[in-house]
Amino acid sequence: MSTDGVNVDRRRLLIGATAAMGAVGVAAAAVPFVKSWNPSAKAKAAGASVKADISQLEVGQRAVFEWRGKPVWVVRRTPQMLADLPKNDADLKDPTSSEEGQQPEYARNAVRSIKPEFLILTGICTHLGCSPLFRPEVAAADLGADWKGGFFCPCHGSRFDLAGRVFNNVPAPTNLVVPPHMYESDAIVIIGEEKA
Template structure:
């Protein structure tokens, strides 16, 4: 075979250009395919922790944050609210928080919290998933003279005290859930993380 009249430099240029364009085409197809293996921003956010600034939260108030698509309540309890927790223990279904998956070990105490004055709860009723109302007033006319403040689920009438413990004789089977959390400082809580 004769190579007379064939421009070898031109042939090398065409082969190199074709190979380079082919490599670019393969990369253009491979990059989106490989990126599809990474979790989406929505999936990353679903498990991400939430920073809760409680510096403006006054005693007796509740703030609502969202973690994993659920409302998380942070309540700054007054000394009176904390004292009233003992008064309702005889009316509760699980006063000692014996159902272990309802709170981390560090919240298995009378106040169900790390610091007695700060309560952190997932705001979802354990009956059918409604969101209970924050009813901190004592002896509310519609809840009875023995009401010491807490959470009332308007869907089916479940009641919880100001530690999220469920009252006996209501549809909710267990206490409200205490999510994992930790203090970054006195004014900032990280919801979804625990100290190692």
Template structure:
């Protein structure tokens, strides 16, 4: 029909160009599709942020602590007794930042004498602010080998930094700052949610 009078070499060239155009079009569509498909997957930033951690703390007794994991880091959750809370105001003279003036170490709603939403429940990122070790929870109010006047709190055995029962660092320690308080809130009286502050999801 329309190609009957064409020379064989012209017909071959036309077929080659037609096939090449189709291949290039398909490859181009593939490059367009890849970023679109990748956008369906969680971003690396979202993966790093991590999902909130929900924990029932109804069985947590006074003087006890549980360890959770959030964003790849350990988080301490401790229940303090009235005696422990009454001791906190007496510690100020021993501490480097008793009033939590380093605002980067806790949300504003935890910048109080307990460094917590509920006075009895302490929530801390369990990473020493010196070199990232995990401090030990030593709640007993009695002399210790590292402190004859120990009033309870956290002790980092790696480089001997000490923190009180609100995670506030003692003066003249290797650690330069208080233990961080992560964002958190209480979904109800016994349900702790770590990773979401009160304004973003739930009653405090």
């Protein structure tokens, strides 16, 4: 093979420049692809904790917040609501909240909360994912004379007391879920975080 009239140094330069440009092109194409593996700002926000101001929540009322795309209820229970909770125990599937994964360890108690006055629940029925209605009235005509207040799921009739515990003989298999939470102050609860 004759190399007469061929500038070998120039050929090597062109081959090297072409290879370098190809490498730059591959890197430029790879950067957006690799960045797409990172969660979006919306996805990061969806998993982030939520600060809920409960300072204006009246006794006997419920506030709704959103965490991870789900409704989270904060109910400020009255002394009478708390006194009525043990009266439901015989009619509940899991009165002692022994089912794993339904609440953090610090909410595995008779009132299912850190502070008895405040109940914090994920507002999703454990049957098929409907959102139960807050029904705090006692002896509601449509729920019976023994109703002490709680949550009623209109989709399939599941009933929960004011600790989110499920009644017997309803479709929901387990208590309403207590999400991880902690109190930053008396007025602020952080949903989605726990004390270390």
